Amino acid sequence: KGLRDTEHQRASPIPSQFSQEERVTMKESLKGAIQIPTVSFSPGEFNTTALAEFGEYIHKVFPTVFRTSFIQHEVVGEYSHLFTVQGSDPSLQPYMLLAHIDVVPAPDQGWEVPPFSGLERDGFIYGRGTLDNKNSVMAILQALELLLIRNYIPRRSFFIALGHDEEVSGAHGAQKISALLQARGVQLAFIVDEGSFILDGFIPSLKKPFAMVSVSEKGSLDLMLEVNKTPGHSSAPPKETSIGILAAAVSRLEQTPMPNMFGSGPLKMTLQQLANEFSFPANVIFNNLWLFWPLVSRLMEREDITNALVRTTTAVTMFNAGIKVNVIPPVAQATVNFRIHPAQTVQEVLKLAKDIVVDDRVQFHVLESFEPLPVSPSDDQALGYQLIRQTIQSVFPEINIVAPGICIAQTDSRHYTNLTTGIYRFNPLYLQPQDFRGIHGINERISVQAYETQVKFIFEFIQNADTEQRPVSHLHEL
Ligand SMILES: CC/C=C\C/C=C\C/C=C\C/C=C\C/C=C\C/C=C\CCC(=O)N[C@@H](Cc1ccccc1)C(=O)O
Numbered sequence: 229k230g231l232r233d234t235e236h237q238r239a240s241p242i243p244s245q246f247s248q249e250e251r252v253t254m255k256e257s258l259k260g261a262i263q264i265p266t267v268s269f270s271p272g273e274f275n276t277t278a279l280a281e282f283g284e285y286i287h288k289v290f291p292t293v294f295r296t297s298f299i300q301h302e303v304v305g306e307y308s309h310l311f312t313v314q315g316s317d318p319s320l321q322p323y324m325l326l327a328h329i330d331v332v333p334a335p336d337q338g339w340e341v342p343p344f345s346g347l348e349r350d351g352f353i354y355g356r357g358t359l360d361n362k363n364s365v366m367a368i369l370q371a372l373e374l375l376l377i378r379n380y381i382p383r384r385s386f387f388i389a390l391g392h393d394e395e396v397s398g399a400h401g402a403q404k405i406s407a408l409l410q411a412r413g414v415q416l417a418f419i420v421d422e423g424s425f426i427l428d429g430f431i432p433s434l435k436k437p438f439a440m441v442s443v444s445e446k447g448s449l450d451l452m453l454e455v456n457k458t459p460g461h462s463s464a465p466p467k468e469t470s471i472g473i474l475a476a477a478v479s480r481l482e483q484t485p486m487p488n489m490f491g492s493g494p495l496k497m498t499l500q501q502l503a504n505e506f507s508f509p510a511n512v513i514f515n516n517l518w519l520f521w522p523l524v525s526r527l528m529e530r531e532d533i534t535n536a537l538v539r540t541t542t543a544v545t546m547f548n549a550g551i552k553v554n555v556i557p558p559v560a561q562a563t564v565n566f567r568i569h570p571a572q573t574v575q576e577v578l579k580l581a582k583d584i585v586v587d588d589r590v591q592f593h594v595l596e597s598f599e600p601l602p603v604s605p606s607d608d609q610a611l612g613y614q615l616i617r618q619t620i621q622s623v624f625p626e627i628n629i630v631a632p633g634i635c636i637a638q639t640d641s642r643h644y645t646n647l648t649t650g651i652y653r654f655n656p657l658y659l660q661p662q663d664f665r666g667i668h669g670i671n672e673r674i675s676v677q678a679y680e681t682q683v684k685f686i687f688e689f690i691q692n693a694d695t696e697q698r699p700v701s702h703l704h705e706l
Pocket residue numbers: 360394395396397422423424425427430431440448498499533534537633635636637638639664667
C-alpha cells in the first residue's frame with residue numbers, strides 16, 4: 229500500500245551518501261549551533277543576542293543555500309527565518325518543513341557536560357537543542373545545502389520555516405510566518421514538523437521499535453484558580469484560609485482525572501496497526517480491541533506517557549500565595565495546565581474542571597487556550613503521510629510499522645492550520661524513554677550517527693517529494 233514513483237521520473241535520484249569530509253562538517257555545524265544559547269525564557273523574553281547570532285551562523289555554515297538564485301530568504305518577526313525554494317514545476321503544490329531555533333533554559337546542574345558546550349562524548353553530541361529542535365533546523369538546511377552542492381534543482385516548491393519562539397507559544401515567529409504566507413495566497417500540500425519519533429521501548433510488550441507519525445496534537449487550557457479572603461492577624465485565623473480552600477480545589481482536580489477517551493481519536497488506528505507486533509498474549513488482545521478495549525484502556529492509564537494519549541491531562545504547575553508568616557493570606561492563585569485530548573474541546577474541559585471543583589469561592593480565569601488540532605489524513609492518498617512513510621522505509625528498512633498517532637505536546641505547526649489540512653509531526657530519529665527525559669530535561673543528546681541519518685532522511689525526502697506519486701494499490705488496475 230502507499231504511493232510510489234512512476235516510471236517517468238528524474239532518471240536517477242542523487243544517492244544519499246556523504247563523504248568523510250561532509251560528515252565531519254555536518255556534525256561540527258550542529259555543535260556550533262548548540263553553542264549559541266537561543267533560549268526562550270517566557271513570552272516576549274528571549275536571548276535576542278543569541279537569536280541574531282544564530283541568523284549569522286546559518287549564513288556562514290550554509291553558504292550555498294543563501295546564494296542560490298531560486299531560494300528566497302526572509303527574516304520574519306525579527307529572528308525567525310522563512311526560505312522559499314522555488315521549484316521548476318509550478319503545477320505541483322508546495323509543502324513546508326518546520327523547525328524551531330529557540331530552546332528551553334538549561335541550568336548547568338545535573339548535566340554531564342555544560343548544556344551549551346555542544347561537546348561530543350562516546351559518539352554523542354550533548355546539549356540543549358540536540359533533540360528539540362536544532363537537530364531539525366540544522367538537518368533541513370544541511371540536506372538542502374548538500375543537494376544544492378550536487379546541483380539538484382527541486383521540481384516541487386517548498387518552504388522552510390524556522391520559528392524563534394516555539395518554546396513560548398510561537399506568537400512572534402510561526403504565527404507571523406503563517407499570516408505572511410496566507411496574505412500571499414499560499415496553500416500547502418502538507419507540513420512536516422517535530423513532535424514524534426521512531427519509538428523504542430515505550431510499550432513493554434512491543435517487540436520492536438515503530439515509527440509514529442503524529443496526525444493530530446493535543447490542545448491546551450491554562451486555567452488560573454483564585455481564592456480571595458479578607459486578610460488579618462494569624463493569631464485568630466478563620467476556619468479556612470484562601471490557601472486551604474485553593475489547595476483543596478487543586479487536590480480535587482488532581483484526584484479526579486478527566487474522562488478516559490480511549491476509542492476516540494487516532495490512538496485506535498495506532499494500536500490496530502501495531503497489533504501483530506506485540507508478543508503473545510498482547511497480540512491477541514490488541515487484535516480484538518472490540519472485546520478487550522476496557523482492559524487496554526486501563527493498561528494505557530498506568531504509565532504517564534500512555535495515560536497522556538488516552539485523556540486530557542491535568543497538571544498543577546504554579547501555586548502562589550501568602551505574604552508573611554503572621555498574616556492571613558488575602559489571595560491564593562494556582563495555575564493548571566490541561567492538555568486536551570483531540571476528542572474534547574476547551575469549553576468541555578472548562579466545564580468539567582468547574583464541575584470537579586464545585587466551590588463558588590474559587591474563581592476561574594482562562595489565561596490561554598488552544599483547541600486540539602484536527603486529524604490529518606493518513607490514507608493512501610495523503611501525499612505528506614505517504615512521502616514520510618516511503619522515506620522511512622528507505623532510510624530505516626528495519627522498521628516494519630509506520631503508524632499514525634497523537635502528539636502529546638504542542639508544536640509550531642498548530643499555527644498553520646490556515647494553510648493545509650495535512651500536518652505531520654515526525655522526527656526521523658529513534659527515541660527511547662531515557663532520550664525522552666532529556667527533552668526539556670538534563671543531558672539532552674543525539675548520536676552523531678542519528679544526526680547523519682536525519683540529514684539523509686531529509687535529503688531523500690526532498691527528492692521523493694519531487695517524484696510523481698500514485699497509489700501502488702491502484703497500479704494493477706491500470
Ligand atoms: C500506542 C502508542 C504508543 C506509544 C506512544 C508512546 C509514547 C509517545 C512517546 C513519546 C512522545 C514523543 C514525542 C512527543 C513529545 C514531545 C516532544 C516534541 C515536541 C515538544 C514541543 C514542546 O515542548 N512544545 C511546547 C509548546 C508550548 C510552549 C509554550 C506554551 C505552550 C506550549 C509544549 O507543548 O509545552
